[in-house]
Amino acid sequence: xARKQITGIGPAPRTGxxxxxxxxxxxxxxxxxxxxxxxxxxxxxxxxxxxxxPAGRGVVLSATxxxxxxxxxxxxxxxxxRRLCPQAAIIPPSHxxxxxxxxxxxxxxxxxxxxxxxxxxxxxxxxxxxxxxRLGSPAEIAAMIRSQVLERYGITCSVGVxxxxxxxxxxxxxxxxxxxxxxxxxxxxxxxxPLPVSALWGVGERTEQSLVRLGIRTVGDLARVxxxxxxxxxxxxxxxxxxxxxxxxxxxxxxxxVPDKSIGNEETxxxxxxxxxTIRRELLRLSEKVAARMRKAGYVGRTVSVxxxxxxxxxxxxxRTLREATDIAQExxxxxCELFAAAGLERVRLRLVGVRMENLRPAEEASRQLSLGQRxxxxxxAEQAMDRAIRRFGPDAVVPASLVRGRLDEMDxx
DNA sequence: TCTGGGGTCCTTTCACCC
DNA sequence: TCTGGGGTGAAAGGACCC
Numbered sequence: 001x002a003r004k005q006i007t008g009i010g011p012a013p014r015t016g017x018x019x020x021x022x023x024x025x026x027x028x029x030x031x032x033x034x035x036x037x038x039x040x041x042x043x044x045x046x047x048x049x050x051x052x053x054p055a056g057r058g059v060v061l062s063a064t065x066x067x068x069x070x071x072x073x074x075x076x077x078x079x080x081x082r083r084l085c086p087q088a089a090i091i092p093p094s095h096x097x098x099x100x101x102x103x104x105x106x107x108x109x110x111x112x113x114x115x116x117x118x119x120x121x122x123x124x125x126x127x128x129x130x131x132x133x134r135l136g137s138p139a140e141i142a143a144m145i146r147s148q149v150l151e152r153y154g155i156t157c158s159v160g161v162x163x164x165x166x167x168x169x170x171x172x173x174x175x176x177x178x179x180x181x182x183x184x185x186x187x188x189x190x191x192x193x194p195l196p197v198s199a200l201w202g203v204g205e206r207t208e209q210s211l212v213r214l215g216i217r218t219v220g221d222l223a224r225v226x227x228x229x230x231x232x233x234x235x236x237x238x239x240x241x242x243x244x245x246x247x248x249x250x251x252x253x254x255x256x257x258v259p260d261k262s263i264g265n266e267e268t269x270x271x272x273x274x275x276x277x278t279i280r281r282e283l284l285r286l287s288e289k290v291a292a293r294m295r296k297a298g299y300v301g302r303t304v305s306v307x308x309x310x311x312x313x314x315x316x317x318x319x320r321t322l323r324e325a326t327d328i329a330q331e332x333x334x335x336x337c338e339l340f341a342a343a344g345l346e347r348v349r350l351r352l353v354g355v356r357m358e359n360l361r362p363a364e365e366a367s368r369q370l371s372l373g374q375r376x377x378x379x380x381x382a383e384q385a386m387d388r389a390i391r392r393f394g395p396d397a398v399v400p401a402s403l404v405r406g407r408l409d410e411m412d413x414x
Numbered sequence: 415t416c417t418g419g420g421g422t423c424c425t426t427t428c429a430c431c432c
Numbered sequence: 433t434c435t436g437g438g439g440t441g442a443a444a445g446g447a448c449c450c
Binding site for chain 2: 057058
Binding site: 419420423430 | 440442
């Protein structure tokens with residue numbers, strides 16, 4: 001999904017350009033979640049439609065281009081979207097469906113090249129340099145991918161073709177929806193410089209404000225500013241990074257295997273909560289979820305991080321690094337409770353809590369260490385048994401007692 | 415206008431060690 | 433014994449991405 005709203009007019013799309021030095025493709029599905037919903041709701045084609053939770057505190061996950069014409073865009077509060085476009089149909093999200101289509105689309109990519117780097121469920125980078133002899137030029141491969149996705153799922157995508165990831169990504173954005181744009185190597189600077197700075201990866205609202213204060217509005221303006229000035233204003237890393245991007249320099253390769261750095265879950269309550277018992281029950285539920293995901297992905301983690309968002313939207317995080325890495329919910333939960341208590345927010349109204357594990361590494365390494373004679377609590381076996389039961393009988397098969405209490409309360413309320 | 419949920423990365427601050 | 437500085441890792445916050 002294109003999240004950033006980029007204003008400004010780029011060069012006209014070109015498709016017949018020289019793609020000989022452009023092995024990188026960025027494929028981006030158009031209004032992905034909304035497009036997937038249209039498969040099941042063909043009667044909504046050509047009409048404004050929004051994917052997002054119809055009740056409560058939610059934001060727009062995706063919207064058809066007919067709804068976007070009213071100013072609706074993803075990440076916008078649903079309440080505002082409904083005001084802007086009251087006639088839009090609202091479809092609650094079904095993430096299972098999207099990941100299924102996403103998997104199929106990624107299969108199409110993998111049939112082209114093993115060098116596929118997914119960056120979200122609806123977009124990926126492909127390095128097609130090695131597929132030329134077999135499948136044709138990068139532009140021909142891009143056209144083939146677009147027609148295969150359309151044929152198989154009836155949804156359109158846009159493809160940027162360039163010599164680097166960053167330019168390919170900007171190109172796909174420029175040719176949306178349902179387009180393709182090749183940016184030849186010798187036209188990169190001419191392509192980039194008229195774009196607004198906000199088009200660059202890493203320039204959000206805050207950075208844009210800082211740049212505008214310096215009189216920098218376009219990528220061309222940025223390119224003419226000395227690197228050390230940018231580094232002084234934005235920090236060493238961001239300043240250096242943007243200076244390179246402004247001249248189209250981006251050496252990052254497409255890498256198919258990027259290991260996860262953290263795994264977490266968070267939840268916004270329907271209404272703010274100031275009861276510590278409810279918060280702790282939520283921490284347990286989130287710890288269970290995170291631990292199960294870690295075991296499924298084969299990770300253990302050393303750092304437990306808790307996120308607490310107050311009713312006024314200010315957010316604090318607290319974290320602790322454990323002596324041993326773990327994938328056991330009970331250990332994560334115990335630490336999360338200590339962090340929550342230490343934060344001193346036990347009587348404060350909270351709208352969100354989250355649990356995240358960081359410092360991840362493969363679980364085999366940890367089990368090797370454990371076999372050298374360290375503690376084993378028995379919780380791992382219990383939770384692995386839970387995993388098996390859940391795989392066999394479904395997600396409600398096994399639930400910790402305190403969560404059952406919570407569910408009974410919920411049932412009483414209904 | 416009132417802000418989800420999944421993440422990554424960077425900066426600053428602080429404690430600790432040498 | 434006291435002090436300072438560099439290196440390092442942890443913690444916290446925040447910007448940013450989709």
